[in-house]
Amino acid sequence: MNQRELPQHPDFLWSNPEPKKSYDVVIVGGGGHGLATAYYLAKNHGITNVAVLERGWLAGGNMARNTTIIRSNYLWDESAAIYEHSLKLWEGLEEELGYDIFFSQRGVLNLAHTLQDQRDSVRRVEANRLNGVDAEWVDAQQVKELCPIININDDIRYPVMGGTFQPRAGIAKHDWVAWGYARRADELGVDLIQNCEVTGFVMDGDRVVGVETSRGRINAGKVALCAAGHTSVLADMAGFRVPIQSHPLQALVSELHEMVHPTVVMSNHVHVYVSQAHKGELVMGAGVDTYNGYGQRGSFHVIEHQMSAAVELFPIFARAHLLRTWGGIVDVTLDASPVMGRSPVDQMYVNCGWGTGGFKAVPGAGWAYAHTIAHDEPHQLNRAFGLERFVSGDLIDEHGAAAVAH
């Protein structure tokens, strides 16, 4: 596998305008979801009087910290629909944005290490196929053929019994995805405003009419929350609750190595997921730190645990050097499915709860959220993901079901 040449980028991808007094739509949060939402608002719905407010720098939160895995092999119909829509958008995204994002459909392996894992995996493969998602069950020998560096011996604590493989899944270069959306949104007239923290909401009765920010008051016809792990803080200001808990989620990269890992390997049971980025660094992540936290850092024993799992699966990693570890803040719901829809506040919308897997959803979530905002009602894709499900009990329980390391 050859490394790809980096293309040249223009010096400036977007302007940095001063905020206007008023916008039709204000999006709070300039990460992947916020930028994609702004782009599809302009592109699909002709709404261009839009501001994206970002308290730090564009795509500097979880968008800069994730492990960039893209797949759509979720168990339940509702999840498969939105993630598969997203994957289809990924497949055309370089052309759509006119921007290289290094989208690489190298496939994702989800390993099974126990009989129960194996049964759940086969069930998920069948469910995926019924939903038009490419999926196959592969035995241990086929796992070895797809990823020759993996250890399939049966003398390890959790031997590889096989896995599911989604060939269309893969990875992309996360910051370029954000920059691609930002550039096009900017061209379509969206104001991307950095260093602008929302400190409160301006209400007229039950309706939101603006936001207070560190750069002054900005009036808004509609306000769309897109702040991942900080959504609870914003919802508190607006006077409602969201059923999420914010956790640190850590990841790490090794030093650069020649290309040894041709696909993406995820293991829910021993809890690690690994790919090799285009420059050659091994990118790994694991589960969340269990406690609530906003600190963008976690505990070292979590890193230690994921490294021990990685080294057992990939013995050659034992001599790789760790380059860097970091943490982001992820917004976890109890059913490990996102929340997207209207909020209890009139003309305010909520998109959160993507937990540890929001990157893959960037195009699909932006697409559906833009529709929700433009029409004041959910798109078919996110109808099942509203806050109402926690009252009705219609949960979409992807915990473990989708071989997710949520």
Added chain:
Amino acid sequence: MMLIECPYCGPRNEPEFAYGGQAHVAYPEDPNALSDEEWAQYLFYRDNPQGAYAERWVHSAGCRKWFNAIRNTRTYEIQHVYRLDQARPDGAAPAPTTSRQEA
């Protein structure tokens, strides 16, 4: 890694403990009297503040006893630990919203 002070065993490393989420969320006195909205609040909603947070921990690799802690979710600094039969230190962390609504 955090150093957590078990009220029974003293300071121990974080991997000896397991997390139990928000503290002081009482089981509803009469669950049948709750509306679907109230039941959803009890079941699925917990506070998620930036700052002081009253939460439960269990010393699972030690004395296996549950206890409460007030921890800052921004700095991860543990400000208080107290046994289940002790009251939440005054003003250390807000009471859970769910219980406030029931009261």
